[in-house]
Amino acid sequence: xxxxxxxxxxxxxxxxxxxxxxxxxxxxxxxxxxxxxxxxxxxxxxxxxxxxxxxxxxxxxxxxxxxxxxxxxxxxxxxxxxxxxxxxxxxxxxxxxxxxxxxxxxxxxxxxxxxxxxxxxxxxxxxxxxxxxxxxxxxxxxxxxxxxxxxxxxxxxxxxxxxxxxxxxxxxxxxxxxxxxxxxxxxxxxxxxxxxxxxxxxxxxxxxxxxxxxxxxxxxxxxxxxxxxxxxxxxxxxxxxxxxxxxxxxxxxxxxxxxxxxxxxxxxxxxxxxxxxxxxxxxxxxxxxxxxxxxxxxxxxxxxxxxxxxxxxxxxxxxxxxxxxxxxxxxxxxxxxxxxxxxxxxxxxxxxxxxxxxxxxxxxxxxxxxxxxxxxxxxxxxxxxxxxxxxxxxxxxxxxxxxxxxxxxxxxxxxxxxxxxxxxxxxxxxxxxxxxxxxxxxxxxxxxxxxxxxxxxxxxxxxxxxxxxxxxxxxxxxxxxxxxxxxxxxxx
Numbered sequence: 001x002x003x004x005x006x007x008x009x010x011x012x013x014x015x016x017x018x019x020x021x022x023x024x025x026x027x028x029x030x031x032x033x034x035x036x037x038x039x040x041x042x043x044x045x046x047x048x049x050x051x052x053x054x055x056x057x058x059x060x061x062x063x064x065x066x067x068x069x070x071x072x073x074x075x076x077x078x079x080x081x082x083x084x085x086x087x088x089x090x091x092x093x094x095x096x097x098x099x100x101x102x103x104x105x106x107x108x109x110x111x112x113x114x115x116x117x118x119x120x121x122x123x124x125x126x127x128x129x130x131x132x133x134x135x136x137x138x139x140x141x142x143x144x145x146x147x148x149x150x151x152x153x154x155x156x157x158x159x160x161x162x163x164x165x166x167x168x169x170x171x172x173x174x175x176x177x178x179x180x181x182x183x184x185x186x187x188x189x190x191x192x193x194x195x196x197x198x199x200x201x202x203x204x205x206x207x208x209x210x211x212x213x214x215x216x217x218x219x220x221x222x223x224x225x226x227x228x229x230x231x232x233x234x235x236x237x238x239x240x241x242x243x244x245x246x247x248x249x250x251x252x253x254x255x256x257x258x259x260x261x262x263x264x265x266x267x268x269x270x271x272x273x274x275x276x277x278x279x280x281x282x283x284x285x286x287x288x289x290x291x292x293x294x295x296x297x298x299x300x301x302x303x304x305x306x307x308x309x310x311x312x313x314x315x316x317x318x319x320x321x322x323x324x325x326x327x328x329x330x331x332x333x334x335x336x337x338x339x340x341x342x343x344x345x346x347x348x349x350x351x352x353x354x355x356x357x358x359x360x361x362x363x364x365x366x367x368x369x370x371x372x373x374x375x376x377x378x379x380x381x382x383x384x385x386x387x388x389x390x391x392x393x394x395x396x397x398x399x400x401x402x403x404x405x406x407x408x409x410x411x412x413x414x415x416x417x418x419x420x421x422x423x424x425x426x427x428x429x430x431x432x433x434x435x436x437x438x439x440x441x442x443x444x445x446x447x448x449x450x451x452x453x454x455x456x457x458x459x460x461x462x463x464x465x466x467x468x469x470x471x472x473x474x475x476x477x478x479x480x481x482x483x484x485x486x487x488x489x490x491x492x
Contacts, residue, residue, distance in 0.1 A: 055134035063142030260334025264341025302352030302421035
């Protein structure tokens with residue numbers, strides 16, 4: 001647990017750094033850089049979405065296999081054989097993707113408008129390079145994680161990529177580079193992290209060669225097939241709305257959606273950091289059969305997730321008009337997207353670690369069923385929503401799908417483990433947040449300058465929120481990250 005705690009705290013700090021750089025880039029640099037060329041920003045988002053989905057599918061879930069199997073193998077030779085087999089499969093997957101990618105080029109381009117097709121065709125090969133880089137990154141990164149070196153992965157994945165993206169966008173904003181250079185520098189940043197992860201894998205014992213004999217190969221293949229479907233469905237769901245907006249509407253609309261989506265998704269960031277602490281605890285306690293101990297952890301993760309995430313959501317939503325005024329005029333169209341995406345994250349926060357219960361228990365295969373149901377829901381609702389209401393419909397579709405998904409997870413955990421996240425503290429917290437929304441949405445603007453308006457309202461809201469939490473005794477032990485970790489970890 002010492003290793004877990006140490007790496008979790010480092011990961012949280014690195015994630016926070018990445019968030020800051022990402023916020024500066026998405027809220028200030030990118031909107032101004034691409035104000036007159038929204039399609040360019042949208043293309044970068046489209047390229048990354050396609051690459052993330054394809055790399056998950058065509059790496060044959062190499063990362064999950066390494067994390068799942070390497071710690072269980074007793075000898076170095078067994079590990080080397082497994083690594084060689086999986087890396088060869090990933091290389092074959094990259095070749096298969098490349099062949100299919102160019103084989104279906106005309107079909108893909110025909111689904112786009114004429115102007116968008118010309119843009120995508122010009123940089124078509126960049127998506128292939130980006131995908132191959134992510135396949136390599138997933139494979140070598142999985143090996144590094146299996147060796148309990150999660151900080152190294154976080155540095156390149158959550159920090160380096162965001163810093164480099166900020167630097168690239170800044171150069172483009174000041175007209176120091178062309179968009180073509182932007183595309184290839186963007187792709188190159190992912191090539192760099194793949195190479196870095198390869199070097200880190202070598203430092204941590206990676207040995208390249210031909211697999212001679214792999215123990216329990218049928219078990220490995222079965223797990224790989226399950227993981228491909230499970231993780232693939234999850235990644236597709238996360239990126240589906242952006243891709244469907246591009247093909248149903250236009251690249252220009254996708255840029256508006258990407259910006260508003262980022263603002264709404266900020267709600268979930270504190271909980272992601274919390275999961276790095278909680279998930280190892282959940283996995284361990286479920287493995288030991290200590291389900292009663294986990295009931296307290298379940299309630300507290302939902303409570304603290306809603307406490308921090310809800311604070312951000314209420315703060316963003318009550319300042320949404322002023323916040324949009326800080327953006328270029330052409331990007332002030334995402335009000336309802338921010339609301340619906342924010343609500344979708346609130347649903348996830350309320351569900352807490354219900355997904356971890358499923359994944360780390362003997363019922364882990366049920367997670368695949370849930371993800372496939374969610375994927376089907378997302379395709380259906382997004383198609384209807386985008387056709388009817390544009391990007392607002394896409395965001396509403398995401399919120400509806402996540403709500404139903406969260407209900408199914410909560411219901412399953414309640415039926416199988418007889419526990420739920422609801423507590424009197426959580427109910428008081430939700431009531432406090434609703435009251436804050438009602439109050440601060442009704443308060444008129446004090447000043448005309450949006451930044452000053454946001455500052456004043458945020459200071460007052462923070463004070464009211466803090467006093468409400470203290471007076472209602474919602475979370476008296478929330479004084480520091482260490483005390484939070486201690487409260488989440490059931491003492492023996």
